[in-house]
Amino acid sequence: MIEVDVAIIGGGPAGLASAMKACEEGVKDILIIERGMELGGILLQCIHDGFGTFIFEETLTGPEYAQRYIDEVKKTGINVKLNTMVLEIDSAKRIIAVNQEDGLLEIEAKAIILSMGCRERTRAQILIPGDRPSGIYTAGVAQRYINIEGVIPGKKVVILGSGDIGMIMARRFTLEGAKVEGVYEVMSNPGGLTRNVVQCVEDYEIPLHLSHTITNIRGRRRVEGVTVAKVDSEMRPIKDTERFVPCDTVILSVGLIPENELSKSADVGMDPITNGPIVDEQMQTSVPGIFACGNVVHVHDLVDDVSKVAEVAGRGAAEYIDGKLKKRRSPIKVKAGRNVKYVVPQIIHGEKFDEDIRFYLRVKEIEKSVKTVVLADGERIFEKKIKIVKPPEMVKLDISPDILNRITGDELIIDVEGEEDEEKS
Amino acid sequence: MKRSHNFTCIVCPMSCQIELIEEDDKILEVRGNGCKRGEEYVTEEFTNPVRMLTTTIPVQEGRIAMLPVRSERPVPKNLLRRCMKELSKVRVKAPVRCGDIIYENILDTGVSIISSRDLSIGNYSEFR
Ligand SMILES: Cc1cc2nc3c(=O)[nH]c(=O)nc-3n(C[C@H](O)[C@H](O)[C@H](O)COP(=O)(O)OP(=O)(O)OC[C@H]3O[C@@H](n4cnc5c(N)ncnc54)[C@H](O)[C@@H]3O)c2cc1C
Numbered sequence: 001m002i003e004v005d006v007a008i009i010g011g012g013p014a015g016l017a018s019a020m021k022a023c024e025e026g027v028k029d030i031l032i033i034e035r036g037m038e039l040g041g042i043l044l045q046c047i048h049d050g051f052g053t054f055i056f057e058e059t060l061t062g063p064e065y066a067q068r069y070i071d072e073v074k075k076t077g078i079n080v081k082l083n084t085m086v087l088e089i090d091s092a093k094r095i096i097a098v099n100q101e102d103g104l105l106e107i108e109a110k111a112i113i114l115s116m117g118c119r120e121r122t123r124a125q126i127l128i129p130g131d132r133p134s135g136i137y138t139a140g141v142a143q144r145y146i147n148i149e150g151v152i153p154g155k156k157v158v159i160l161g162s163g164d165i166g167m168i169m170a171r172r173f174t175l176e177g178a179k180v181e182g183v184y185e186v187m188s189n190p191g192g193l194t195r196n197v198v199q200c201v202e203d204y205e206i207p208l209h210l211s212h213t214i215t216n217i218r219g220r221r222r223v224e225g226v227t228v229a230k231v232d233s234e235m236r237p238i239k240d241t242e243r244f245v246p247c248d249t250v251i252l253s254v255g256l257i258p259e260n261e262l263s264k265s266a267d268v269g270m271d272p273i274t275n276g277p278i279v280d281e282q283m284q285t286s287v288p289g290i291f292a293c294g295n296v297v298h299v300h301d302l303v304d305d306v307s308k309v310a311e312v313a314g315r316g317a318a319e320y321i322d323g324k325l326k327k328r329r330s331p332i333k334v335k336a337g338r339n340v341k342y343v344v345p346q347i348i349h350g351e352k353f354d355e356d357i358r359f360y361l362r363v364k365e366i367e368k369s370v371k372t373v374v375l376a377d378g379e380r381i382f383e384k385k386i387k388i389v390k391p392p393e394m395v396k397l398d399i400s401p402d403i404l405n406r407i408t409g410d411e412l413i414i415d416v417e418g419e420e421d422e423e424k425s
Numbered sequence: 426m427k428r429s430h431n432f433t434c435i436v437c438p439m440s441c442q443i444e445l446i447e448e449d450d451k452i453l454e455v456r457g458n459g460c461k462r463g464e465e466y467v468t469e470e471f472t473n474p475v476r477m478l479t480t481t482i483p484v485q486e487g488r489i490a491m492l493p494v495r496s497e498r499p500v501p502k503n504l505l506r507r508c509m510k511e512l513s514k515v516r517v518k519a520p521v522r523c524g525d526i527i528y529e530n531i532l533d534t535g536v537s538i539i540s541s542r543d544l545s546i547g548n549y550s551e552f553r
Contacts, residue, residue: 038488047493047541049477061479063493063542067523070543147481150491175480175509195435199476202433203502388438 004079005029006317007095007109009086009262012041014115014294016069017307021314022113023076027321030078031107033097035085039073040066041117042140043303045147048168050195054304065303081105089266091287111317114263114277114285114292115310118256118299126254128160130226133219139165139253143172152176154249158226159183160214162201164192164301164392166253171200173251181247182207184214184228186235189366191253192392193301213237214250223248256299266290273342274298281348281357282316282325283309291317298344298360301394305360332407337375337415339364339389348412353404359397363389363416371417372397377409389416427453432470434463443467475499478508478538482527487519488547494527497537504532512538519546 005027008015011034019032038044043051046062053059056068073080084099095107120138137145137153143165145151157173159166162185170180183201188211190197201208209228215237216227225246229237258276260268268277269286276297277285283293293313294306319325331349336342341362348357361372367389374382374397381403389395397414427448434441439459445467446454452471455464469475477499481491500508508531515528521544528538 044542047481047495048479049495059477061493061495061541064495064523067542147493148489148491150481150483175505193435194433194438194440198433198435203476388440390438393438 002031002105002107003029004031004107004109005321006031006111006113006314007093007107008032008113008115009089009095010034010041010115010117010294010296011036011039011080011082012115012117012294013043013066013069013303013306014117014296014310014313015039015041015113016066016073017310018113018115018291018293018314018317019078020069020072020076021311022318023078023314025315025318027318028077031109032073032078032080033084033086033095033107034080034082037083039070039080039082045140045144046168047147048172051303054302055307062303069307086262089262089290091267091290093266093289110321111289111291112266113310113313113317114268114290114296115294115313116259116262116296118258118295121252121255121257123252126252128214128217130217131219133217133221133223135219135223135248136217136250136252139163139169139251142169142249142251146172146176152178154178154223154247156181156247157249157251158214158228158245158247159251159253161185161253161255162187162190162192162197162208162210163253163255164196166251167192167196167200169251169253170206171204174204174206178249180204180206181245182209182228184209184212186211186213186231189390190392215242217250218244223250226250256295258296258298260296263292263296268292271298271342271346273336274344276344278346279344280331281312281345281350282319283313283345284316284320284325289317289320291320298342298362300360301392305394305396308358309360330410332410332412334359334412334414336361337373337413339367339370339416339418340414341391343414348404350404353401356398356400357404359399359414361395361397361414361416363391363395366390367416367418369419373415373417374399374403375413375415376407376411381406386416430467430471432467434458434466436460436462436466445471447471474502476502476505478505479541480509480512482512482515482517484521484544485516485518486546487521487544487549489544490549492517492521492527492544493541494538495541496531497539500531500534500536504534507532508538519544 043062043066051065230241291313293310478496
């Protein structure tokens with residue numbers, strides 16, 4: 001049995017930043033457990049630029065962003081176990097992990113930080129009918145093949161999904177000499193940032209077909225083509241718009257799901273909307289001493305936000321083992337209101353708030369000229385105008401302690417109000 | 426002859442649809458932009474569009490097979506493919522440090538291609 005103060009599961013940007021913060025806060029015995037052969041997580045394969053604009057105020061590539069944290073971690077006494085897979089954790093904070101050198105490892109931690117990231121949705125989860133040939137990859141797997149292994153997995157590519165990863169891979173395949181036949185998106189708006197629509201798709205004259213989906217995949221051994229169709233307003237394919245597109249590769253970029261088997265094994269309370277643990281303002285889960293941060297909590301679009309929130313978790317873990325964690329009152333639930341899909345943190349329960357809390361919200365639909373409103377006991381305690389909200393771009397609200405300390409009830413509702421709502425009221 | 430060009434602005438989330446009207450490369454009018462930054466953006470995009478180039482280079486004796494690299498600064502957009510072609514001939518040998526110059530002054534742009542991570546010596550095939 002190994003005993004540590006803080007065990008961090010996953011060595012991506014969330015794990016690295018939380019480890020650094022815990023270390024700065026004086027925690028002596030920190031262990032990062034990473035199943036990959038290197039630290040850095042998914043950033044290592046995201047070779048494009050666009051990372052770090054908030055934290056470092058310059059635009060870095062994914063590996064560069066990771067390198068900055070890896071260099072910092074190396075200067076400290078933080079322990080790292082690579083090539084080590086965590087198999088199970090329980091609510092008593094015992095960890096079972098395995099690697100080739102040590103075999104089965106038992107680790108007991110005073111506090112645990114969950115930072116396992118997320119994984120990609122696959123074909124099975126979106127139910128595309130047809131044959132089962134080779135040549136179908138998720139975007140992240142294709143990204144790994146090209147950027148880490150140096151293998152281009154196809155020559156004629158169809159991409160399903162216009163999230164950032166799908167569009168980034170459209171550009172990557174094109175620059176590597178493959179032909180991208182088109183990006184097909186079931187929604188009527190692109191799933192990713194406008195910057196990526198312009199710089200990854202339009203720059204290379206790749207057709208972007210909105211309100212379209214793949215209805216069938218054909219091929220005996222290798223993909224030979226896909227059938228695509230327009231969809232109606234209910235997202236049902238329209239039969240007579242079906243068309244066959246020859247290709248040898250299908251790339252699925254159809255969303256990410258937080259990776260939470262371990263959280264569940266520790267009996268951590270889960271949010272059915274985010275698919276991640278329910279956390280409070282210190283990123284503590286429902287199990288005392290177990291914290292969570294990064295994509296394991298909800299899918300972030302900017303790594304800068306991941307690092308920032310990871311510091312909150314790192315500090316929380318340090319305070320927890322010192323017995324200094326904020327005194328708790330009965331929890332105040334934070335609920336998603338109008339045009340809000342979810343809010344993180346889902347609960348707050350400091351007895352007295354002495355610093356800002358940042359709420360992250362994901363909206364359901366694009367809306368212009370809106371106001372985000374925080375309601376407590378029916379009273380509007382906070383309002384902020386925003387020019388436009390879009391589902392691919394997380395909305396961040398920093399609420400100050402003087403507002404937070406005015407909350408009386410046990411519930412907060414966060415609404416995004418349109419112009420018309422305001423006129424009505 | 427007067428020509429019109431359409432742009433989607435990427436400066437902020439508003440994504441304004443901006444039209445630029447020009448005659449013999451002289452900009453006559455910019456419209457549809459919600460703010461000044463939009464005008465600057467389309468002017469730049471029309472006169473001298475630039476992009477960062479990011480790609481990978483095969484590494485010998487490295488811990489992993491490919492080294493991620495980027496242009497130190499953005500390069501002219503119309504040179505991206507030629508840069509890729511130029512870089513397709515390049516090989517590097519581990520170890521490499523983040524920021525090392527991998528290819529100097531690509532296509533006489535004055536921009537060098539630099540390494541985007543540390544890459545130590547190792548036997549990649551061991552990990553496959
Ligand atoms: C293709 C792509 C493009 C992106 N582009 C951008 C961009 O342009 N700009 C930007 O700011 N952000 C971008 N992001 C988002 C950003 O990369 C993520 O938000 C960030 O990497 C999430 O960090 P994380 O630490 O939560 O997860 P990850 O980076 O996924 O790290 C999780 C780590 O946990 C490890 N792990 C999981 N389970 C276990 C286990 N059981 N045992 C041991 N280890 C385990 C994994 O191996 C992994 O290393 C992009 C993401 C992707 C996928």
